């Protein structure tokens with residue numbers, strides 16, 4: 495397949511070009527002839543779809559269950575992306591592969607975390623770098639949404655009013671989810687408001703809710719869970735008498751199982767952060783993801799059984 499390259503100027507030209515590419519495109523969805531927007535991971539694809547409505551075709555480069563930090567794009571990803579009109583990435587250092595990826599492409603991209611107040615990572619090799627998981631706060635997700643509206647309105651000015659209306663509706667839902675999660679955590683006894691997870695992905699959610707956050711490693715990487723990291727987590731759980739610990743869906747929970755057997759804390763369940771599930775799984779949307787995590791955390795900490803594993 496020819497490696498088509500184009501700039502965003504001239505949507506008619508883009509549409510004509512997209513139509514000409516369809517014949518050799520493996521994606522049946524593109525038969526709609528809609529302008530294609532790609533995101534780096536599933537959470538952003540869901541948010542962007544909420545704003546796009548039926549005006550744009552939104553798709554994630556990484557698939558449900560994929561680990562986004564250290565993803566290695568395939569030649570087919572690059573071919574697929576070369577006929578997109580816009581790529582949306584999280585930024586804040588989340589997608590370590592992304593800079594090279596867009597350099598090879600010549601497709602415009604928008605960083606959706608622009609305007610978020612970053613929280614710096616406190617420990618290990620990442621100390622002082624921004625924590626990339628800003629979407630784990632529904633309030634930050636509202637900022638993401640405004641950035642998506644701006645990007646879509648530049649791409650398709652005729653749709654600007656529709657994007658704004660979709661965004662307003664979605665932001666109300668985000669506010670409701672935020673209010674619910676603050677209320678749910680406020681219902682926990684103060685000595686149980688500790689969230690111990692594998693990856694340090696909950697700093698923003700912890701800031702929103704008043705949870706104390708602890709984790710085994712700060713950011714998912716190839717090498718995970720040194721004995722020191724596991725030991726420090728065991729110390730914390732013992733000292734604070736934390737009743738339950740958790741791990742995320744895209745990584746192995748082996749190290750956290752060590753913490754469980756060393757401390758007697760419960761394994762409270764699987765949390766979703768870096769990826770949605772497939773449609774038939776527990777978190778097919780971002781709103782589901784936040785609701786699922788809060789329910790898992792609260793039931794885990796209070797000792798009610800969870801049925802996630």
Ligand SMILES: [Zn+2]
Pocket residue numbers: 563627693695713714767768
């Ligand atoms: Zn992560």
